[in-house]
Amino acid sequence: MTEDQVKQIVVDIIAEIAPDEDTSNIKPEIKLRDQMDLDSMDFLDIVMELRKQHNIEVPEADYPQLASLDTCAAYLTPKFNA
Amino acid sequence: MHKSRIVITGVGLTSPNGNTLEEYRKNLLAGVAGVQIIDMRYMGKVPAGVCDFDPKKYQTRKELRVGTRAGSIAVYSAHEAINDSGLDFENFDKSRIGVYVGTTEHGNVETENEVYNISKFDYDIRFWTHHHNPRTVANNPAGEITINMGITGPHYTIGAACAAGNAGLIQALQMLRLGEVDVALAGGVSESIRSFGIFAGFKSQGALGTHETDPNKTSRPFDKTRNGIVVSEGGAIYVLERLEDAQARGANIVAEIVGYRINSDAGDYVLPDPVRQSECMRAALKVAGMEPGDVDIVNTHATSTPMGDIQECKAIREVFADCPTTYVNNTKSFIGHAMGAAGALELAGNLPSFQDNIIHPTINVEDLDPECALPNLVINEPLKVDAVKVILNNSFGMLGINSALIVRKFED
Numbered sequence: 252m253t254e255d256q257v258k259q260i261v262v263d264i265i266a267e268i269a270p271d272e273d274t275s276n277i278k279p280e281i282k283l284r285d286q287m288d289l290d291s292m293d294f295l296d297i298v299m300e301l302r303k304q305h306n307i308e309v310p311e312a313d314y315p316q317l318a319s320l321d322t323c324a325a326y327l328t329p330k331f332n333a
Numbered sequence: 334m335h336k337s338r339i340v341i342t343g344v345g346l347t348s349p350n351g352n353t354l355e356e357y358r359k360n361l362l363a364g365v366a367g368v369q370i371i372d373m374r375y376m377g378k379v380p381a382g383v384c385d386f387d388p389k390k391y392q393t394r395k396e397l398r399v400g401t402r403a404g405s406i407a408v409y410s411a412h413e414a415i416n417d418s419g420l421d422f423e424n425f426d427k428s429r430i431g432v433y434v435g436t437t438e439h440g441n442v443e444t445e446n447e448v449y450n451i452s453k454f455d456y457d458i459r460f461w462t463h464h465h466n467p468r469t470v471a472n473n474p475a476g477e478i479t480i481n482m483g484i485t486g487p488h489y490t491i492g493a494a495c496a497a498g499n500a501g502l503i504q505a506l507q508m509l510r511l512g513e514v515d516v517a518l519a520g521g522v523s524e525s526i527r528s529f530g531i532f533a534g535f536k537s538q539g540a541l542g543t544h545e546t547d548p549n550k551t552s553r554p555f556d557k558t559r560n561g562i563v564v565s566e567g568g569a570i571y572v573l574e575r576l577e578d579a580q581a582r583g584a585n586i587v588a589e590i591v592g593y594r595i596n597s598d599a600g601d602y603v604l605p606d607p608v609r610q611s612e613c614m615r616a617a618l619k620v621a622g623m624e625p626g627d628v629d630i631v632n633t634h635a636t637s638t639p640m641g642d643i644q645e646c647k648a649i650r651e652v653f654a655d656c657p658t659t660y661v662n663n664t665k666s667f668i669g670h671a672m673g674a675a676g677a678l679e680l681a682g683n684l685p686s687f688q689d690n691i692i693h694p695t696i697n698v699e700d701l702d703p704e705c706a707l708p709n710l711v712i713n714e715p716l717k718v719d720a721v722k723v724i725l726n727n728s729f730g731m732l733g734i735n736s737a738l739i740v741r742k743f744e745d
Contacts, residue, residue: 270394292399295463303460 252331254324260305260331261297261323265289268296279320307331339506340743341587342579343420343572345413346681347406349382349565349668353413358685361693362715366549366667368563374449374529379541380548381526382565382669392481401443401468402524402566404477406674407434410570411478411518418572419584420516422482431514432475432488433504434570435497435521437673437730439490440469442527474522478570486514494730495634496595497521498569498676499738503593505573515578520677522568531672535562538603540638552670553697554635554642554663555705555712562636563669569677586743588684592621592725598733605641610648610735614725617737618652626656627723628739630692632683633663634727635705636670643704645727650707660709660716663695676728676736686721687742 258279265283266274272287283289297317301307307330309317316326344354350367351357360367371381388397388405391412397405411432415422447465454460467473475488487508493500498521505519525531535541542561544551552563579586594616598606618625631649635642653659664679665671671678686692694711701712722742729735 268395268398270398288395292463299460299462303454 252328254328257324257328257331258320261320261327264297264300264304267300268293277320279324282318283320284318301327305331337510338576338589339509339573340576340579340589341571341740342574342584343414343416343418344569344587344681344684345410345415345417346567346569346678347384347386347409348567348671348678349384352384352386354681354685357682361664361667361682362691364694364696364713366552366696368548368551368669370548371526373532376529376532376536379532380544380551380563380669382563382567382671383526384566396481399464400477401473402527403436403439403474403522406524406566406568407474407478407522407570408481410520410522410568411482414518414570414572420572420582425516427483428485429515430484430486431505431508431517432478432484432486433501433508433517433519434475434478434490435499435501435673435677436471436474436490436492437494437497437523437525438492439471439473441530442524443468445528445530478518493595493736494732494734495670495672495675496728496730496734496736497673498678498680499593499726499728499736500595501677502571502573502590502738503595503736506590506593509573509575515574517573518570519573520568520570521674523566523672523674525564525672526566531564535564542637550697552637552665554633554637554666554695555702555710556698557700557702559637559639559642559702561638565669565671567668567671567674567678569674569681571677588687588740589743590738591741592617592623592739593737594620595734595736598735600733603731605644605729606733607644607647607651609733610645610727610729611651613735614648614652614727614737617725617739621739621741623723623739625653626659628653628656628659628725629718629721630683630686630724631659631661632679632724632726633661634675634729635663636665642702645729646705646707657709658718660692660711660718661707662692662711664693666696676726676738679728680724680726680738680740683724683726684740686724690718690721692716692718692721
């Protein structure tokens with residue numbers, strides 16, 4: 252799986268958990284919280300959906316890795332490909 | 334102690350047969366019920382009262398995803414009440430608004446959903462949602478109102494079984510009199526149709542209503558063939574104010590709350606006690622400074638269970654003997670039992686009687702049970718009278734909680 256595919260998976264999850272947000276133009280290098288109305292509960296939702304939909308486990312210590320689409324891709328792609 | 338007069342200046346509601354007071358009232362006068370068959374997890378098909386208001390009218394999609402159905406019903410009803418009140422909400426001090434919402438129960442729905450959810454993951458609790466606790470805390474429906482509307486005054490729910498709608502209004506009245514708040518949003522809500530446990534519990538108790546052919550005939554208080562409750566969702570939230578504040582802003586005053594009482598049977602867990610019920614009604618009348626004959630409408634709690642209806646009729650017969658102009662009706666025959674919302678919703682359905690002098694009937698009585706044959710029971714057809722000035726609203730609940738609320742047509 253490529254980093255772009257992983258980014259799309261994360262964007263699809265964000266579209267589910269933040270249905271009022273426009274997810275068509277998320278800037279990958281900018282923190283998600285700085286460009287969308289996402290709170291800590293929403294990030295827990297992202298973690299839960301990665302677990303439910305893709306069997307990917309993100310330990311609490313690694314939550315900062317989910318800050319932007321770029322960091323998500325860098326952190327999650329090896330897990331998807333493991 | 335000087336007691337301020339407390340008035341209703343706005344009503345917002347959603348009921349299985351109407352999403353505004355106007356629509357609801359129209360259906361109560363036209364004999365239009367609102368019960369349908371739903372598919373309930375583990376139960377199969379059951380009759381239920383379902384509301385069809387547009388939740389997106391006042392909530393974002395995210396709020397709907399994160400919150401509860403009870404919260405959504407509460408938010409919708411609260412906005413509608415504020416709109417109806419004409420209050421300048423935008424500029425009103427939000428720290429002086431209190432939110433007091435009656436609930437029969439809260440949290441069952443959300444916990445059942447999570448248990449079901451993790452059952453799909455071999456009961457691995459890693460799949461239990463972090464939304465569970467904020468959804469299930471008892472203050473959830475009232476809290477969702479404050480979050481959605483930016484209200485920073487006090488909020489909580491009043492857990493009072495099926496007397497909760499009245500209890501919410503009584504709590505608000507008391508807080509206004511204490512000067513704790515200047516405006517109260519109060520009433521009751523129910524999301525009970527989303528809990529299989531509520532249906533299953535009534536079924537195990539032999540108190541879940543059925544009808545062979547027509548869901549709208551399932552809830553049939555006082556009929557000889559009645560066999561139990563129809564569980565419903567819904568909500569009614571009122572704007573309450575002290576009379577002087579309402580008059581100062583030129584508000585339209587819908588009614589005045591003049592009497593109330595909550596008491597306890599201190600007896601059985603489920604079977605109501607007519608002696609305590611009549612004591613409750615008499616105590617409310619005493620607070621109002623009224624005699625039984627001053628009441629024009631007694632809106633019954635009767636839920637269409639064989640014993641409960643008889644017990645309430647005994648209580649009413651005792652209090653309202655020799656009251657030729659006191660009429661008795663029932664709203665659950667249209668909408669089923671909206672649990673925590675019942676008292677508030679049923680009162681709302683009768684408030685327009687102050688204007689139109691019509692008493693909505695209790696419907697679905699094909700064969701009146703002689704034990705429920707009260708002298709002035711308004712059956713199947715609305716009744717026009719000379720004047721309606723006083724309504725007594727009964728709401729009772731499990732563990733022997735009784736409530737009676739008396740409202741009067743406003744006269745300065």
